[in-house]
Amino acid sequence: MHGTGRRESGADSTGGRRSQPVLIWVLEESEKEMREAFERTLRARRAGEDGREVADDWLFETAKRFHRAGEGASHSGLKPAGLIEDPVAPKVKRAIETGDPEKTIAFILRAVEDALRHRFRQVMETRAYDPADVAAGRRFIASFLGWVVYSHHLYTNVKDGDGHGEPRGKKIAGDSRSSPEHRVQHSNP
Numbered sequence: 001m002h003g004t005g006r007r008e009s010g011a012d013s014t015g016g017r018r019s020q021p022v023l024i025w026v027l028e029e030s031e032k033e034m035r036e037a038f039e040r041t042l043r044a045r046r047a048g049e050d051g052r053e054v055a056d057d058w059l060f061e062t063a064k065r066f067h068r069a070g071e072g073a074s075h076s077g078l079k080p081a082g083l084i085e086d087p088v089a090p091k092v093k094r095a096i097e098t099g100d101p102e103k104t105i106a107f108i109l110r111a112v113e114d115a116l117r118h119r120f121r122q123v124m125e126t127r128a129y130d131p132a133d134v135a136a137g138r139r140f141i142a143s144f145l146g147w148v149v150y151s152h153h154l155y156t157n158v159k160d161g162d163g164h165g166e167p168r169g170k171k172i173a174g175d176s177r178s179s180p181e182h183r184v185q186h187s188n189p
Contacts, residue, residue, distance in 0.1 A: 022063050027070040037062045112154065119147040 026034050037059055044055035088108065095104040122143035129136035 022059070025063060026066040030066040030070065034063060034066055116151065116154075119143070119150055123147045 022038060023031055023034060041055040041059040044058075045052040047055075088104070091104045091107055095101040123140070123146075126136070126140040126143045129140050131137065
């Protein structure tokens, strides 16, 4: 439901039965409940302006909750209009509108590179420590683990097809490193 507004949610001032724009955002197993929520919203909207506003908010909240559940993610509630939580969503939307992903790809690659370089610099800045200085050793280990774990998770997320609607561990064509055997062999240092 990224970037959608209330008008796109199916609720409108006429109370028309337009649930399809909502249903495309939820998994099929949630469709029956979403349709019921839509019908309840239509009934509640008859209570006047306050009822319409509460009903529309509830419908949108319900749709968002079902959508996030379909992503396997938690839902922390609706955010105020105009609040952009991350800079990727508008870039992805723009890429779809223009048919050109290059700016989105460059933006994400730049962010990944900056994050990797930052973590690597932390390792390099903390690696030469006095073995008698436990606090300094802990700072090194924290930066070392930050570098290793971040790098590993990044690679795993990219190679294991853990995107929306893709099963975890999906083999990426042409990459034997994404096989379960490879992950087992290389999971222990």
